[in-house]
Amino acid sequence: MNLFRTALFLAKKDLYSELKTKQILTTQIIFAGLVIVVFSFAFDPANNTTKAVIPGVIWVIIVFAGILGLNRSFISEQRNDTMQGLLVAPMEAASIYLGKFLANFAMMLVVEIVSIPFLFLLFDFKFLGSFPYFILVIFLGSFGFIAIGTFLAALAANSKSSEMLLPLLLFPITTPILIGVVQATKIILTNVEKLSSAIAWIQLVTAYDVIFFVVCFLLIDYVLEV
Amino acid sequence: MIEIKKLTKQADNKLILRGVDLSIKKGETVAILGPNGAGKSTLLKVLATLIKPTSGQVLVNGLDLKKNQIEIKKLLGYLPHSSLLYDHYSPLENLVFFGNIYGVKDVEQKAINLVKEVGLTFFLNEPIKNFSRGMIQRIAIARAIVHDPEVLLLDEPHTGLDQGAISILNNVIVSMKEKGATTLMVTHDFKQAAEICDRVIIVKNGKIVDDFKIENRNLGFVSEKYVLQVEGIS
Numbered sequence: 001m002n003l004f005r006t007a008l009f010l011a012k013k014d015l016y017s018e019l020k021t022k023q024i025l026t027t028q029i030i031f032a033g034l035v036i037v038v039f040s041f042a043f044d045p046a047n048n049t050t051k052a053v054i055p056g057v058i059w060v061i062i063v064f065a066g067i068l069g070l071n072r073s074f075i076s077e078q079r080n081d082t083m084q085g086l087l088v089a090p091m092e093a094a095s096i097y098l099g100k101f102l103a104n105f106a107m108m109l110v111v112e113i114v115s116i117p118f119l120f121l122l123f124d125f126k127f128l129g130s131f132p133y134f135i136l137v138i139f140l141g142s143f144g145f146i147a148i149g150t151f152l153a154a155l156a157a158n159s160k161s162s163e164m165l166l167p168l169l170l171f172p173i174t175t176p177i178l179i180g181v182v183q184a185t186k187i188i189l190t191n192v193e194k195l196s197s198a199i200a201w202i203q204l205v206t207a208y209d210v211i212f213f214v215v216c217f218l219l220i221d222y223v224l225e226v
Numbered sequence: 227m228i229e230i231k232k233l234t235k236q237a238d239n240k241l242i243l244r245g246v247d248l249s250i251k252k253g254e255t256v257a258i259l260g261p262n263g264a265g266k267s268t269l270l271k272v273l274a275t276l277i278k279p280t281s282g283q284v285l286v287n288g289l290d291l292k293k294n295q296i297e298i299k300k301l302l303g304y305l306p307h308s309s310l311l312y313d314h315y316s317p318l319e320n321l322v323f324f325g326n327i328y329g330v331k332d333v334e335q336k337a338i339n340l341v342k343e344v345g346l347t348f349f350l351n352e353p354i355k356n357f358s359r360g361m362i363q364r365i366a367i368a369r370a371i372v373h374d375p376e377v378l379l380l381d382e383p384h385t386g387l388d389q390g391a392i393s394i395l396n397n398v399i400v401s402m403k404e405k406g407a408t409t410l411m412v413t414h415d416f417k418q419a420a421e422i423c424d425r426v427i428i429v430k431n432g433k434i435v436d437d438f439k440i441e442n443r444n445l446g447f448v449s450e451k452y453v454l455q456v457e458g459i460s
Contacts, residue, residue: 002329009326013312020314085369086327087275089328090329
């Protein structure tokens with residue numbers, strides 16, 4: 001119980017910091033906006049084949065905006081050695097991981113809530129697929145990506161070139177999630193008759209999410225040692 | 227209160243602590259002196275649970291450091307070189323955050339009282355990024371004692387402080403001692419060590435080479451012992 005309580009305090013602290021400094025979320029939203037605008041110039045919204053690009057654009061936004069946030073997540077605890085302050089406090093390392101994960105995930109959801117409707121609007125996309133399944137895929141994909149990303153951000157934060165190291169570590173490990181969610185999003189948005197295939201991809205991503213979340217949760221103790 | 231037996235710490239191929247044996251009673255205020263690289267801060271970090279020892283046993287209040295980390299962490303107040311404070315947070319927000327993590331009851335009132343105690347009431351809601359080093363250190367002291375720890379671990383706490391902040395820090399240590407807290411203080415400041423500590427430990431090359439009590443705040447005695455153990459030999 002203490003694990004969740006302290007994790008919530010930490011997540012609240014991170015989100016409140018973000019509210020004060022507006023460093024991460026603003027950068028993420030600006031990045032998402034730029035990607036959408038550039039893609040909308042590159043692909044003619046009037047053309048039907050453009051619709052096929054949308055699932056890819058959604059996940060390009062989530063992945064790269066996510067990395068912008070993940071990079072800052074643990075590096076921000078290096079100033080004044082505040083990470084030491086967390087490590088000497090009576091909380092499990094898993095609690096620190098959970099708190100950081102919750103804050104990163106919340107910020108990612110905000111980026112998605114702002115950017116995906118903007119993307120649909122600019123691409124003049126009429127949503128004909130299954131909306132609940134679309135939300136589920138976005139949620140599961142973001143969950144897995146942020147769960148693994150938060151763990152690797154903790155690992156990379158001790159390196160001098162952490163901003164380069166994080167994407168290098170993150171992409172190979174999250175590739176199965178990204179393949180699964182891009183395929184599922186494509187089916188749900190453009191070819192909803194094949195929903196059973198999308199469900200199979202969703203099951204794969206869910207299994208991957210659960211396994212990696214538990215593994216990260218158990219291994220974080222070794223990563224956070226000073 | 228603290229029992230250390232045959233403690234060693236190896237980092238890469240270097241042995242930083244070479245079999246430290248130490249026993250500290252409840253309520254004692256102990257200064258740890260020694261040259262740079264002797265292993266003083268590492269010893270403190272092991273006690274603060276920041277570093278895992280390579281071998282040996284550490285007991286705090288009868289609890290094994292390896293098995294009861296969370297219980298031991300509740301007893302410790304750690305003040306290192308860095309402030310461990312969030313720059314964009316005010317003193318109140320910093321203390322409330324750390325107080326919440328330690329499960330302090332009525333944390334906001336406690337934080338306000340502590341800020342008042344360290345003489346910064348006027349800056350209660352100002353972000354600490356605008357503070358001077360001395361002011362930040364005062365809030366760092368308040369952070370270290372927000373949960374009324376039974377053991378205070380201080381790593382060169384007097385470095386870079388003005389006279390006002392030194393006097394506040396010493397008052398905090400003395401008042402914590404009166405409440406029965408045990409204090410371990412790594413320092414290079416012999417004057418402060420002689421003034422507030424009742425025992426001195428000299429560490430050299432990862433080992434305790436001297437361990438003696440101070441009487442009548444005898445600064446000369448401390449310096450003499452230090453020179454004999456550290457500089458006299460080298």
